[in-house]
Amino acid sequence: MNTEPITIDGVAGPVVVATNALWGHRALTVGGQPAPRVGKHQYTLPATAGGTVYATVRSAYGDPYPTVEVNGVRHRTGPKIPVVLRVLSLLPFALAIGGGLVGGLFGALGVLANVAVARTRIPSIVKALIMVGVAVVACLVMLAVAVALALSGVTSQS
Numbered sequence: 001m002n003t004e005p006i007t008i009d010g011v012a013g014p015v016v017v018a019t020n021a022l023w024g025h026r027a028l029t030v031g032g033q034p035a036p037r038v039g040k041h042q043y044t045l046p047a048t049a050g051g052t053v054y055a056t057v058r059s060a061y062g063d064p065y066p067t068v069e070v071n072g073v074r075h076r077t078g079p080k081i082p083v084v085l086r087v088l089s090l091l092p093f094a095l096a097i098g099g100g101l102v103g104g105l106f107g108a109l110g111v112l113a114n115v116a117v118a119r120t121r122i123p124s125i126v127k128a129l130i131m132v133g134v135a136v137v138a139c140l141v142m143l144a145v146a147v148a149l150a151l152s153g154v155t156s157q158s
Contacts, residue, residue, distance in 0.1 A: 003077035008070050010053055012046040017057060017066050017077050019119065026057050026066060045070070060086075082124055088131040089114035092138045099142050102149070110138035 005014030013031025020026075028035040028043045035043040035055070044052040058074075059066035065078025092110025095103035114131045122130075 003065060006068070006075055006077055008045075008068065008075055009073075010047055010049075011055075011070060012048045015045070015055075015068055015075075015077075017068065019066070026059075028055065028057060028068070081118060085118055085124060085127055085131070088128055088135075089118050091131065091135040094135075095139060095142055099146070102146055103142050106138045106142040106145070110134050113138075 003017045003019075005016050008015055011030060013033075016029045018027045018029065026041075028037075028045070030045050033046075035045050037043055038054070041057050043055045043057065045055050047053045053070055056069045057066050058069065060081070065076060065081075067074045067076055069075070090111060092114065093107040095107035095110070097103070099107070113134045117127055117130050117134070120127070
């Protein structure tokens with residue numbers, strides 16, 4: 001997923017942040033040319049006056065639109081993600097509370113799926129519905145696995 005090009009004072013060209021939707025890895029381009037990475041989240045960008053400026057790319061949990069910081073000024077590359085969606089993305093993790101190891105496994109998988117949904121560019125209401133659906137499916141699958149394990153005698157009996 002690519003952000004819309006943004007103009008940053010002192011940078012020679014529009015800046016675009018490309019994000020891998022599944023893993024969240026980012027790449028920066030300026031005027032269509034890749035910017036060299038100099039650190040985990042740092043890049044060098046060509047400056048309008050010649051030379052380079054340093055940029056740091058930061059993102060919040062589940063936010064598909066990172067912030068690009070140049071010379072101490074932060075530039076958002078898209079709208080903020082509502083807090084409700086951030087909370088909903090963690091909903092499947094509640095399975096770990098009552099589900100033990102099996103619940104934790106399916107809860108973690110549900111959270112990963114919801115973070116991937118949060119990073120997409122679909123309307124927020126659709127994201128919320130999908131996230132609730134992921135939590136319900138994770139719960140049902142966890143229950144099915146727990147019942148299957150109980151019926152097979154894998155669980156310990158007192």
